[in-house]
Amino acid sequence: MAKHETPLLDELESGPWPSFVSDIKQEAEVRAKNEKGIDFQIPAEACDDLLGLLELSYKDGTTHWKHGGIVGVFGYGGGIIGRYSDKPAEFPGCASFHTVRVAQPGAKYYTTKYLRELMDLWQFRGSGLTNMHGSTGDIVLLGTTTPQLEEIFYTLTHEMDQDLGGSGSNLRTPADCIGQSRCEYACYDTQELCYFLTMMYQDELHRPAFPYKFKFKFDGCPNGCVASMARSDLSFIGTWKDQIQVDQAEVAKYVDGTNPANAGSHKGRDWGAFDIQAEVVDLCPTDCMAYENGELKIYDKECTRCMHCINVMPKALKVGKQRGVSILAGAKAPIVDGAQMGTLVVPFLEIDQTMNKQLADFDSEEEWMEYLEEKYEALTEVIESVWDYWMEEGKNRERLGELMIRQGLQKFLEKINVEPQAVHVDHPRTNPYIFWKEDEVEGGWDRDINEYRKHHAR
Amino acid sequence: MAFISSGYDPEKPMEGRITDIGPKHYDQFYPEVIKKNKGKWSHHEILEPGVLVHVAENGDEVFTVRCGGARLMSSTHVQEICDIADKHCDGKLRFTTRNNIEFMTDSKDKMEALKADLAQRKFPGGSYKFPIGGTGAGISNIVHTQGWIHCHTPATDASGTVKATMDEVFSDFQDMRLPAKLKISMACCLNMCGAVHCSDIAILGYHRKPPILDHEYLDKVCEVPLAVASCPTAAIKPAKVELPSGDTVSSVAVRNERCMYCGNCYTMCPSMPLSDKEGDGIVLMAGGKVSNRISAPKFSKVVVAFLPNETPRWPSMTNAINKMIEEYAKGARKYERFGDWTDRIGWERFFDVCELDFTHHLIDDFRDAAYQSWRQTTQFKF
Numbered sequence: 001m002a003k004h005e006t007p008l009l010d011e012l013e014s015g016p017w018p019s020f021v022s023d024i025k026q027e028a029e030v031r032a033k034n035e036k037g038i039d040f041q042i043p044a045e046a047c048d049d050l051l052g053l054l055e056l057s058y059k060d061g062t063t064h065w066k067h068g069g070i071v072g073v074f075g076y077g078g079g080i081i082g083r084y085s086d087k088p089a090e091f092p093g094c095a096s097f098h099t100v101r102v103a104q105p106g107a108k109y110y111t112t113k114y115l116r117e118l119m120d121l122w123q124f125r126g127s128g129l130t131n132m133h134g135s136t137g138d139i140v141l142l143g144t145t146t147p148q149l150e151e152i153f154y155t156l157t158h159e160m161d162q163d164l165g166g167s168g169s170n171l172r173t174p175a176d177c178i179g180q181s182r183c184e185y186a187c188y189d190t191q192e193l194c195y196f197l198t199m200m201y202q203d204e205l206h207r208p209a210f211p212y213k214f215k216f217k218f219d220g221c222p223n224g225c226v227a228s229m230a231r232s233d234l235s236f237i238g239t240w241k242d243q244i245q246v247d248q249a250e251v252a253k254y255v256d257g258t259n260p261a262n263a264g265s266h267k268g269r270d271w272g273a274f275d276i277q278a279e280v281v282d283l284c285p286t287d288c289m290a291y292e293n294g295e296l297k298i299y300d301k302e303c304t305r306c307m308h309c310i311n312v313m314p315k316a317l318k319v320g321k322q323r324g325v326s327i328l329a330g331a332k333a334p335i336v337d338g339a340q341m342g343t344l345v346v347p348f349l350e351i352d353q354t355m356n357k358q359l360a361d362f363d364s365e366e367e368w369m370e371y372l373e374e375k376y377e378a379l380t381e382v383i384e385s386v387w388d389y390w391m392e393e394g395k396n397r398e399r400l401g402e403l404m405i406r407q408g409l410q411k412f413l414e415k416i417n418v419e420p421q422a423v424h425v426d427h428p429r430t431n432p433y434i435f436w437k438e439d440e441v442e443g444g445w446d447r448d449i450n451e452y453r454k455h456h457a458r
Numbered sequence: 459m460a461f462i463s464s465g466y467d468p469e470k471p472m473e474g475r476i477t478d479i480g481p482k483h484y485d486q487f488y489p490e491v492i493k494k495n496k497g498k499w500s501h502h503e504i505l506e507p508g509v510l511v512h513v514a515e516n517g518d519e520v521f522t523v524r525c526g527g528a529r530l531m532s533s534t535h536v537q538e539i540c541d542i543a544d545k546h547c548d549g550k551l552r553f554t555t556r557n558n559i560e561f562m563t564d565s566k567d568k569m570e571a572l573k574a575d576l577a578q579r580k581f582p583g584g585s586y587k588f589p590i591g592g593t594g595a596g597i598s599n600i601v602h603t604q605g606w607i608h609c610h611t612p613a614t615d616a617s618g619t620v621k622a623t624m625d626e627v628f629s630d631f632q633d634m635r636l637p638a639k640l641k642i643s644m645a646c647c648l649n650m651c652g653a654v655h656c657s658d659i660a661i662l663g664y665h666r667k668p669p670i671l672d673h674e675y676l677d678k679v680c681e682v683p684l685a686v687a688s689c690p691t692a693a694i695k696p697a698k699v700e701l702p703s704g705d706t707v708s709s710v711a712v713r714n715e716r717c718m719y720c721g722n723c724y725t726m727c728p729s730m731p732l733s734d735k736e737g738d739g740i741v742l743m744a745g746g747k748v749s750n751r752i753s754a755p756k757f758s759k760v761v762v763a764f765l766p767n768e769t770p771r772w773p774s775m776t777n778a779i780n781k782m783i784e785e786y787a788k789g790a791r792k793y794e795r796f797g798d799w800t801d802r803i804g805w806e807r808f809f810d811v812c813e814l815d816f817t818h819h820l821i822d823d824f825r826d827a828a829y830q831s832w833r834q835t836t837q838f839k840f
Binding site (some may be wrong): 008009010011012013014015016017019020021022023024026027030039040041043044047050057058059060061062063064065067068073074076083097099103104105106107109110111112113114115116119120122123128129130131132133134135136137142143145147150151152153154155157158161162163171175178179180181182183184186188189191195199200202203206222223224225226227229230231237239260262263264265266267268271279283285298304305306307311312314315331332333334335336337338339341356358359360365396397420 | 459460461462463464465466468471472474475476477478479480481482483484485486487488489492496497498500501502503504505506507512520522526527528529530531533534535536537539540543544548549550551552553554555558559581582583584585586587588589593594595596598601602603604605606607608609610611612615617618621622624625628631633634638639645649650651652653654655656661684687688690718720722725728731733734735736738745746747748750752753755757767769770771792793824825827
C-alpha cells in the first residue's frame, strides 16, 4: 500500500513508454515487503517519500530540493553530490538524498554479476534508485545519507575494484562511443583511449584544481554518436587521411537492390528503388563523386569525410587506412556566455595502427599503460598544453571555450603549438582589425617623435 | 536499522584506503563475440526496428536487440535486466549513450527468443518495461536530466516530460518511416547537464522571473562578489539593504530588466532562488544536430518561447512536438535531418507549416553573435 496519494504521478503510469513512476513504486514495494531481509541502512520508505515529494512538485510546479550541500569522501573533491529536501518533516525517508557518481566502464558494457553486486549494495546502503546513466556517462546512484558515503566508497574500492566518477571543477568522467568493439566505422579504439586517459588523469578527475568543469569525449568517427563535438571541452573524433576503400562489386549490389541502403535504416517507408545518383552522388557535400559506367569514383582529395556515402553503403565503402583523430576544443552548454560548438584545433593526429597490443599481451596493467603512454604521447602533449594554458589564464568558472573566445583562437593555437592553417576557419576574417605582434613589424614600435617631426611639421 | 560497517574505520580513514583506481576495465565486460571481433567488423544492417546485426570480416554475427529505458531505473528493474541477460545473453549487456539497453546474442534463434521475452514484460500500470526500437530513421530514446526528482535548479520535471513525449511519439520509436534519424533531448534548466543545444528537437526547462533576494541570509551564505561576477548580463550589483528589523546588511540588487533568468547567480548563491509556478515552464528548440554527415553540426534554434508546466502530461508541449514531427515527416527529403529541412525551406516557412507563432522572443539579442542570425538579404519567402 502506497504511503502517499500520488494522483498526478499515477497518470504517468499509463501509455506504452516505460514508466518511471511504476518503477519507483516497484522499488517502494520491494522495500516495504523486504522479502530478501535486507538490513536497510537508509530509511525503508525512501522511495515512498520520494514519490510523495515529487507529487508535491507536480502540484506546486517547483522543485523541493535545497541548494547543494557539501558532502564527499575523504581526499576526493568530487564524485558525490549533496542533496537535501526542503520538506524533511513530511518526507523523512528522502530528507537526505545524496548522489553517488560511479565511473562507468567503456561503452557501458556490463556483466550481470557486476550489476547485481552494485544493485545489492545500492538497495542495502541507498534508495535502490539509479540513473543508468547520467548525462556525462557515470552510473548515478540516487539517494543516500551522509554516514553511508564512506561505507559505499569502501565497498566499491575494496570489494568491487571500482572508483567514483567526477563532479565539480575537475575532469569529469570521460565517455566514449561503442567504437571498434561493435562498429565498422570507428577509426580508432575509443575504449582504449578513453580508459587510458581516464587512468592517466585520475588525480585531475578526483581533486578539483581547474577553473571549472572539463570534459573529454571520444567519437570513433564523424557521425559523432556520443556528441563529443557539442558536449566536451576536448573532443576526439576519429577520421582518416587517405582514400575511402571502395568495393565496386558491393556497390553494384546496392545499385541492383540486393544490399539494403543505409544499412536498412529507412525500411519503415517505401522510398522507391535505391538511386545511387540521387542518394549518394548528388548529396555529397563536396561534389567529389561520380557514378559512371557502373563504377563509383571518389576524388578523395576533395572529400571532407562526412560519412554520408559510407553510411549509405557500409558494405561497399570503408573508412581509409591511415587513421587518427581530429581534436576539437571548447564545446559547452549555454551557461554562462552562450552555447558553443567544438572548434577544430588539431586537424589530424595520426594514431599508429601497428601499435595494437592489448592489456592481455602484458604482464601487468602498469606495463600496458606505459605502452599506451608512448602510443598516445602526441595526444597527451596537446591535452597538457591546453590545461597549462587554461589553468594559467582561465578565470574562476570560465570554461575553455569561453577563454578561447576571450583571448582568440590565435592565442590558443600558439599555446598548444599548432601552426594556424586555413582549415582552422570557415573563412578568413571579414574585418582588417589585425593585431600584429611587435616583432613581426620591421623596426618595432618604439619611434622618436622628434625624428618624425623633422619630416612632418606640426 | 542498525548501522553495519563495511570495514571502513572512521578513526583511521587512510588505513588501507584505495583510491584512483578508475572504472572497471572494459575487456572483462565484453561479450565473447565482441571480444573476438573487436576492430574486425565488416558491416551492419538494421533487420527491423530495434534489431541490428553486425557482421565481422570472418562471418561472425552479433544480433543486438535495443530497448528503451527510462534512465531512472530501480535496482529491482536492473536486476530484471540482469535476469534477461543471464537467460539469453550469457550474462552480458550494455547501455547506449541515449539510455537504451542493448541485449546481444550470437545467433538469430536466440535473438527471436529474446525478443519474445522482452515484448511481454510490462509494468502493472500497463507500460512496456523493455520496448524494442530506437534505430535508424526513427526516434530514439530521449536523453535527459534530473528535473524535480533530484535537482535544485530545475524549471520543470525531466522524467515526466520525457515520459509524456515518448508516449506520444512511441510509434516512431518502433518504426523507421522518417526521412532521417530524429533525436529529442531534454534539459530541465539552462545548465543543460548533457547539453541539449544540438538536437533535432529539444525540450528545455526555463525560468521567467528574476531571483528572489533573501537579504537577511545572503551575506551569511554567499560571497557577494561571486554572485555579482556570476551574472552574464551584469544585472547584479552589491547593495546595502535595510531589513524590517532596522538592521542594515550587505546584499545585492538586481536590475530585473537585464535578467534573462539563467540562474547562474543561484548556482553561486543559495539566497537567490528563481523557481516559481507561474514563471517556470518549457522552451522548445529545433533543428540542431551533432553529426558531421552531409552538413556541419549545428545548434538548435528556439521555436517556442514558452509553454506552461501542464503537469502531469504537458499536452501543449507534446502537441507542438507532434506537429513539428509530422510536418518534417511530410516535407523533408530522404536523408534530410530536421535542421537541414528547415534551412532548405526557410524558417519563415517552418513557422507557417508547423503553425507556430513567431514572436519577438525568438529574435536573438544576446551579444554580438545575435547579429549573425538577422536576415541580411532581400531573399525571403512570402
